[in-house]
Amino acid sequence: MAITELDLSALWVTLRLATMTVVVLLIVGTPLAWWLAHTRSRVRPIVEALVALPIVLPPTVLGFYILVALGPHGPLGWLTNFTLAFTFTGLVIASVFYSMPFVIQPLQGAFEAAGKGPLEAAWSLRASKMDAFLTVISPIALRGYISAVVLGFAHTIGEFGVVLMVGGSIPGQTRVLSTTIFSHVEAMEYAQAHAISACMLVFSFLVLLGVYIANRRFPIHVS
């Protein structure tokens, strides 16, 4: 059979990476997206541009600077006193930056669409700020969250350039599916490359299809 144990470990690393990245981005991204949606600050366009940068930047550029930052002489490497380059943690940090716009932008859009109206209504009904956010804004912005999770997850699975720059392709640690495909192609193992590629194609399509169907069919109700 075409799929090897090495490929399976790459799948495992990929799923772990994508999950960790999305979790970190939801924790960091929710307050940031909320701030972007509601601030009148002048630095807002600067922050928005920074967040959107990975969309247009060649992944190798981003990967290069993250590698330098994580390295023993970079600010992050200096802070942690050892290098995170070519480790799984380093890969998560890089992916967080790389997938940031795909999580922040849907959340920001959802918060902007929800507006201040429901929030003020919840405050007037004795809900504290956190209570109002959890019981009113989050459910109203649920589709934004679904989009953010799916896009962030899928985009992290699909990354290649950053992963190669920051993580190398160390089997079991930083070798993910996309880099595995590349290795197979380099080794002329087209059948194996094809098997993984086809799986990823079908997976991506099914995920997106599922999101669109869910968005269309099920209006969000809590009680």
Place this chain on the structure above:
Amino acid sequence: MSRLIARFDVCYPSFHLNVSLDVPTSGITVLFGPSGSGKTTLLRCLAGLERASDGFMQFGNDVWQDEARGVCQPLSTRPIGYVFQEPRLFPHYSVRSNLLYGYKRISAEERRISIEQVVTILGIGHLLDRRTHKLSGGEQQRVAIGRALLTSPKLLLMDEPLTSLDIQRKQEILPFIRRLHEEVRIPVIYVSHAISEILQLADRVVLLKQGILVGVGALNEVLTSLEFRKSFGSLRVGAVLDARVASHEPQYGLSKLEFKGQFLFVPLQLVAIGQPLRVHIFSNDVSLVVDRMTSATSVLNILEATIVEIREIDQSSADVLLDIGAPLVATITRKSLAHLGLKPGHRVFALIKAVALNEELTE
């Protein structure tokens, strides 16, 4: 008597609100003024949704905001009910869950208004299990009012809650607002720019113009004031009187109303004797005669009055402010004014050609 004292000075790029307010905490107070006069901003300041750098707000004995001491309670800790222009129902909750949202967030001892009471007053029993987007605009706004009431607020703020509704729906909700005020005795501050809403609801009016308070007082006093005439001259309000049904004359199709010992005839009203009825007189419908008529007249409504003040409006007309136990304004020509030799202090008779009832008033 308990009072609401508030002072706000707040600047926006294109607007400056500077208001000092002191009104009793009872009845329905309407904030009235043209759009852009700062009514909604003032209401939001009262709620704590806008924070004035120089602000003070005291309700009865409770100080909710005092910027001099750096105090400003957030809305969620103030016992205020707020009804917005749009219903702002939570789309992910049913009508029932919307109603209970605030109710569940106050302690059991604070609950003075029951769900049954709200459902009955607002007539929303059949809607409880519905989704909010399936409701009509009027139904949604009733649910929003109910949701606010169920927090048993000490003060209810309403920001033009009827704006988004058509006239028919307005007439469907206005009686509810009057009724809920009568039944649950919560003081209401109500923002409006529609004279018909004021005439039906207000006990007291706060007049705003370009962020400044230009008049405050009982409904009839404010509407017959010079300031109101200057700002809203085209409305030509003569008087708004809270009369009482004295008797019916069905053979003539009339009801006789009593107001401070004088009588007014209006088309037959299907209400019990003794019931209060608010009537509205346009200043153009009031004529003056100096002597009691010796010959008969077809005008039924003749009131004894004393001239308080004469205000010349323009080249041809003048407003005569009369006292009939309440202010009444007659708009007459300056030629008549000169011809009759009217002066403050004179006793005259006011002939009222038409009396409008609330239900007939539209914008």
